[in-house]
Each structure stands twice: as C-alpha cells, then as structure tokens.
Amino acid sequence: MAANDPPASATVAGPGQLGKGEPASIAPLQMPAPILEDKHHAEPSAFMPENLLREARRQKGLPVATVPVVCVLDPDGDIMRELVQAGRARRDPSWACYHTDLHFVRDGDIEFGIIGGAVGASFALLVAEELFASGCRYLLSITSAGQIAPLRPPPYFILIDRALRDEGTSYHYLAPARYSEADPTLIDAARRALGDLDFAVVRGSTWTTDAPFRETATAIAARQAEGVLAVEMEAAALYAFASARCRSVLCVAHVTNQMGRTDGDFEKGEANGARDALRLIEAIVALVDLPGPSDAVGAQP
Numbered sequence: 001m002a003a004n005d006p007p008a009s010a011t012v013a014g015p016g017q018l019g020k021g022e023p024a025s026i027a028p029l030q031m032p033a034p035i036l037e038d039k040h041h042a043e044p045s046a047f048m049p050e051n052l053l054r055e056a057r058r059q060k061g062l063p064v065a066t067v068p069v070v071c072v073l074d075p076d077g078d079i080m081r082e083l084v085q086a087g088r089a090r091r092d093p094s095w096a097c098y099h100t101d102l103h104f105v106r107d108g109d110i111e112f113g114i115i116g117g118a119v120g121a122s123f124a125l126l127v128a129e130e131l132f133a134s135g136c137r138y139l140l141s142i143t144s145a146g147q148i149a150p151l152r153p154p155p156y157f158i159l160i161d162r163a164l165r166d167e168g169t170s171y172h173y174l175a176p177a178r179y180s181e182a183d184p185t186l187i188d189a190a191r192r193a194l195g196d197l198d199f200a201v202v203r204g205s206t207w208t209t210d211a212p213f214r215e216t217a218t219a220i221a222a223r224q225a226e227g228v229l230a231v232e233m234e235a236a237a238l239y240a241f242a243s244a245r246c247r248s249v250l251c252v253a254h255v256t257n258q259m260g261r262t263d264g265d266f267e268k269g270e271a272n273g274a275r276d277a278l279r280l281i282e283a284i285v286a287l288v289d290l291p292g293p294s295d296a297v298g299a300q301p
Contacts, residue, residue: 041244078116089114099123125238143235145257155256166210
C-alpha cells in the first residue's frame, strides 16, 4: 500500500441486520489490508517445498525421485481421466505430495507428467512449487474458464498473456500490480506451436478470481470494458510465481461456459474437451527442449 493510499475499509453489520436485507454500516479500517502487510518478497521462505516433500517421503517410505521435465496442471481433471481410461497414463508411485496424484504420459517422443484437481490459485501454487522442487522445468496449466468477451460460442482456448490479480496468492510472490504477465518468449513459441491446429486458440488477458460465485454483473461489465476475455482461478498466481522464481510457466484457458447464465452451458466438447486439450498439450510439449527421457520412478512406457 502506498503512503498516500486511503485506509482500507471493512463492512460491519449492526446487531441483527446481517442477511436481513438492511444496509450495513461502513467503518474505516485504520490499517493496511493484511494481504499487503509484511510481504518481503526477496526474503526466502522458512517453509520450503523440498522440506515438505522430504517429510512426506519419510512418512510414506518413498524414494527420492524426479518428475518429468514437462508437467501439466489439469484443474478439472478431464484430461487426466481421458488419458487414464485410454491406458496412456500411469500413476507415479514415487510422487510424495500429500494432496495429489501424478500420472506419467509417454507417446513416442512426447512425455509429460499431469496432475488433476488442483483448483484455485493457492492449490495450484502449492503443487507448482512441489513440481519445480522435484525436477520440473516447464509447467503448462490448462484450466476451464468463463466467457467475459463474447468472441465466439464456447468452447475455445485462450493463450493467456496476462492475468488480472483479483486473488490473494500472487501478492505473496510479487509486489502489488494490476496484472501478472506471461513470459513473452513462451507466448511466442506457443503461438507458433499452435498455429496448425484446426480449432480456435486466441491470445489475450484473463481475470483470475478466488471467488467464482461472486462474479457480479458489475464486475463482469468492468472486466469487459478493460478488455479481459475470460475468468479463471489460477493464472495470475502462476505467472507471479514464474516471474518471482524465474520459472517457465504457460497458462491456457479453455473457455467452456458463460457462467451458467444460459441453459445447456458447460459443454466442453468431445470427451469433455480432453481430446482438443491433449492435441494442444502435445503441440506445445513438442517444442520444449527436453534433455532426454525422464528418470522419474514409475515413468515406464
């Protein structure tokens, strides 16, 4: 918070008024919002992902192992389920994370790890930190998103070049700013990789939120006026992490819905959108300079 910024304010309901439709009083909060306090971004963390993984391995009796060089976050889990059902993915028994399973995919020269179900900025960052601590060098996130700008009927993909920081996690990695920015070299490489696909991939900005059920008409109109294309829940935090830690992270939004405001919404396409998403993943992974086959435990074809 800058020295000249007004103090943060809080909404306080009077006795018996909360939830009864009556206006609440507004009391000024004479202190910075906690999300902006004591954020010394250059100071190392006392709690490191390597330490958490060490203790998880000790408790589970797992060996030290690396993950694939390229990993994918699949918050909805549809891509991972499609791969498992098709017999193309195998669970890595050496992945020590307390909260997720890692599956390994190898198809000819293409190989990557994939984790499903890490929804939201803080969960995505917990997993991203653990993946990079375990040997990942390139992280691709493909997340479902709600349409803000009516470019075309869903579904389609957005290559996210920046994300509005309307979540909390990014502020623990970077000083306050309106957007988290993607690495332009990764964006340019991805555009080349995706140029031959026969489905729509556009480039643009998204709005990252922690509160999907607080996407009000007023907020949506403001984001439309700002030129934002879609709303999702991870990209701003992942790009802040990438910038702060000098990591290679690319985020793609799969615009699958209009936030349930029309009947028949949330139709993602064939195999719940997994088929097109897999083609996108494979096109991007093919351009990543891999050092050779992964030595992750459980990573046999």
